[in-house]
Amino acid sequence: xxxxxxxxxxxxxxxxxxxxxxxxxxxxxxxxxxxxxxxxxxxxxxxxxxxxxxxxxxxxxxxxxxxxxxxxxxxxxxxxxxxxxxxxxxxxxxxxxxxxxxxxxxxxxxxxxxxxxxxxxxxxxxxxxxxxxxxxxxxxxxxxxxxxxxxxxxxxxxxxxxxxxxxxxxxxxxxxxxxxxxxxxxxxxxxxxxxxxxxxxxxxxxxxxxxxxxxxxxxxxxxxxxxxxxxxxxxxxxxxxxxxxxxxxxxxxxxxxxxxxxxxxxxxxxxxxxxxxxxxxxxxxxxxxxxxxxxxxxxxxxxxxxxxxxxxxxxxxxxxxxxxxxxxxxxxxxxxxxxxxxxxxxxxxxxxxxxxxxxxxxxxxxxxxxxxxxxxxxxxxxxxxxxxxxxxxxxxxxxxxxxxxxxxxxxxxxxxxxxxxxxxxxxxxxxxxxxxxxxxxxxxxxxxxxxxxxxxxxxxxxxxxxxxxxxxxxxxxxxxxxxxxxxxxxxxxxxxxxxxxxxxxxxxxxxxxxxxxxxxxxxxxxxxxxxxxxxxxxxxxxxxxxxxxxxxxxxxxxxxxxxxxxxxxxxxxxxxxxxxxxxxxxxxxxxxxxxxxxxxxxxxxxxxxxxxxxxxxxxxxxxxxxxxxxxxxxxxxxxxxxxxxxxxxxxxxxxxxxxxxxxxxxxxxxxxxxxxxxxxxxxxxxxxxxxxxxxxxxxxxxxxxxxxxxxxxxxxxxxxxxxxxxxxxxxxxxxxxxxxxxxxxxxxxxxxxxxxxxxxxxxxxxxxxxxxxxxxxxxxxx
Numbered sequence: 138x139x140x141x142x143x144x145x146x147x148x149x150x151x152x153x154x155x156x157x158x159x160x161x162x163x164x165x166x167x168x169x170x171x172x173x174x175x176x177x178x179x180x181x182x183x184x185x186x187x188x189x190x191x192x193x194x195x196x197x198x199x200x201x202x203x204x205x206x207x208x209x210x211x212x213x214x215x216x217x218x219x220x221x222x223x224x225x226x227x228x229x230x231x232x233x234x235x236x237x238x239x240x241x242x243x244x245x246x247x248x249x250x251x252x253x254x255x256x257x258x259x260x261x262x263x264x265x266x267x268x269x270x271x272x273x274x275x276x277x278x279x280x281x282x283x284x285x286x287x288x289x290x291x292x293x294x295x296x297x298x299x300x301x302x303x304x305x306x307x308x309x310x311x312x313x314x315x316x317x318x319x320x321x322x323x324x325x326x327x328x329x330x331x332x333x334x335x336x337x338x339x340x341x342x343x344x345x346x347x348x349x350x351x352x353x354x355x356x357x358x359x360x361x362x363x364x365x366x367x368x369x370x371x372x373x374x375x376x377x378x379x380x381x382x383x384x385x386x387x388x389x390x391x392x393x394x395x396x397x398x399x400x401x402x403x404x405x406x407x408x409x410x411x412x413x414x415x416x417x418x419x420x421x422x423x424x425x426x427x428x429x430x431x432x433x434x435x436x437x438x439x440x441x442x443x444x445x446x447x448x449x450x451x452x453x454x455x456x457x458x459x460x461x462x463x464x465x466x467x468x469x470x471x472x473x474x475x476x477x478x479x480x481x482x483x484x485x486x487x488x489x490x491x492x493x494x495x496x497x498x499x500x501x502x503x504x505x506x507x508x509x510x511x512x513x514x515x516x517x518x519x520x521x522x523x524x525x526x527x528x529x530x531x532x533x534x535x536x537x538x539x540x541x542x543x544x545x546x547x548x549x550x551x552x553x554x555x556x557x558x559x560x561x562x563x564x565x566x567x568x569x570x571x572x573x574x575x576x577x578x579x580x581x582x583x584x585x586x587x588x589x590x591x592x593x594x595x596x597x598x599x600x601x602x603x604x605x606x607x608x609x610x611x612x613x614x615x616x617x618x619x620x621x622x623x624x625x626x627x628x629x630x631x632x633x634x635x636x637x638x639x640x641x642x643x644x645x646x647x648x649x650x651x652x653x654x655x656x657x658x659x660x661x662x663x664x665x666x667x668x669x670x671x672x673x674x675x676x677x678x679x680x681x682x683x684x685x686x687x688x689x690x691x692x693x694x695x696x697x698x699x700x701x702x703x704x705x706x707x708x709x710x711x712x713x714x715x716x717x718x719x720x721x722x723x724x725x726x727x728x729x730x731x732x733x734x735x736x737x738x739x740x741x742x743x744x745x746x747x748x749x750x751x752x753x754x755x756x757x758x759x760x761x762x763x764x765x766x767x768x769x770x771x772x773x774x775x776x777x778x779x780x781x782x783x784x785x786x787x788x789x790x791x792x793x794x795x796x797x798x799x800x801x802x803x804x805x806x807x808x809x810x811x812x813x814x815x816x817x818x819x820x821x822x823x824x825x826x827x828x829x830x831x832x833x834x835x836x837x838x839x840x841x842x843x844x845x846x847x848x849x850x851x852x853x854x855x856x857x858x859x860x861x862x863x864x865x866x867x868x869x870x871x872x873x874x875x876x877x878x879x880x881x882x883x884x885x886x887x888x889x890x891x892x893x894x895x896x897x898x899x900x901x902x903x904x905x906x907x908x909x910x911x912x913x914x915x916x917x918x919x
Contacts, residue, residue: 470488
């Protein structure tokens, strides 16, 4: 970032007063790692020409350019409406590709750009591959990733096949998923691209490798690299190796990075200065600064055209500063100037940072006086950040705040690092009101969203997030956190702080949304997060969200307590969520979770009441297969009351098969009911199954069943029953007619009852064969 210039007199006064304050000379705590608090972006060498989607505006004004400017001005200053569309139509009756593309470039907000994109299509303009790619880039860079994805997969349909899907379309969205921290989405899209028959290019592989290595997925990156070579035969280029070298070095695998450096010659890839700078940076980060220095010395020997640049020497200076070898860092600065290279702001700020930590204040004064008088260097945002950071590390927060005030006075723009160091230090001192004021200022100005600042660290804001979430201000904290997410930076502790804050405030849906984002960014929430969300969602009467949360909990390898499962199932049943409850019980059985007989019975009743008989029978079968049961008598009574007599019949047949004790009156009630609705085959079949399984022959309903069979002309079954109607009612010891099936005698086979003289089953020799009876009343099994 180009900071506003400071006059030499002002600058020297500021730094003599602030930087060399006596308070800075004591209690200094050297930082464990040197971080450049730069407001400028690091040069990105991992993208190729296809990413230069923002075309340069022509220097001379042409009619098409004027039309584009007029249209963009209208779109930017008015809400989208039919009136706006009418005004746009009057500006240009016919739209050229140049006009459309230039207008898209000039529209400031992505959603309006998309509306314009759709409008010109309605007006008869045919988009080509260039305009589709441009729109994808606009949406992707603005983090409107869902809209970008929808557009991508609609290209062929919208263009009627005129525009085919290309790898660069996918590459755009893959990169932007990566920038947003959604590396899993990048992988999925890469896989989808291949499944659709779009062959990935070297740019596709470079994009994915960069994303994986930034996430520390070195093994996955190796697999992708091997796939690139063996499966697709794509030849890596210099960009590929620069990505691999930097990625592995940044993941503390310098030896692996150096191996890729040596492999370059095998693919006829000549290392450029970026390659060397990448390797030097990795070696310095690993503490191998002397080796890095030797690599720099060997650059010119490899090729006469290959010489170190400012970045190379600045990296070495930083490496020596980290090791507190300031004299060697100053020697590198001298070597650099001797070679005719002019140090830039990065160089001086890096050196100043190292000198601050080494408490070489006189040397800083000497450098600043020399560079500022000569106009070589003007203190910028990074310089002030370095000064504030040093004051804060030394415990001199008041001095740091004075520097911050001076920045505003001199119109030096602050960046995310400016606010983070002050907010964190204020929180550490317990001055939360002042920290919140700065936090509000940071949020309002949307400083975190500026691409011209250094990438913010979420961890720096955890203290203020914690304070706000503990004091009913989670939404305020979340607004800033979402800005951080849009920059692609994240931290699992921050997610937990905000989720728990939402739970404390009763905004469980907002907490669930953060949970989803947390999982999409490949973080694993702990058990406390899940349990708090599930309990809260149940209290709010949101069992479906609670169920989704529990399922995600299981995928995260956390097993909730049995009581949590039961509470969730009870709430699902309370809200009559039949299908969801059945699915949940299936999940419980898969996870070997103990069942509750009351809840199981309630579920089966609900399924029957909703007409889901097949699912009800399926659930009953699964329960019994896993050693559980339901309250069969209660269920049969419910089915009879609901006039679902066929279902009641099947349930009784099932209970007989499972040898479950059921009151004999239930059988009598069902048989009578079946007779009433003229389901005589089912009624007789149930009685026959009862005789077959339990040996009971006497029921109060037999007279009614026999009469009904005779009226229907079914003499064989009626005759079968007439031989089993008792001459007097059998009574139990209490004088009641209720007989419990659990007291039944052991089961005997049909043939034994037919031909055993001692059996209660005495067939008439003239009656029909047993096979005929069985064919009539063969029970329907579940």
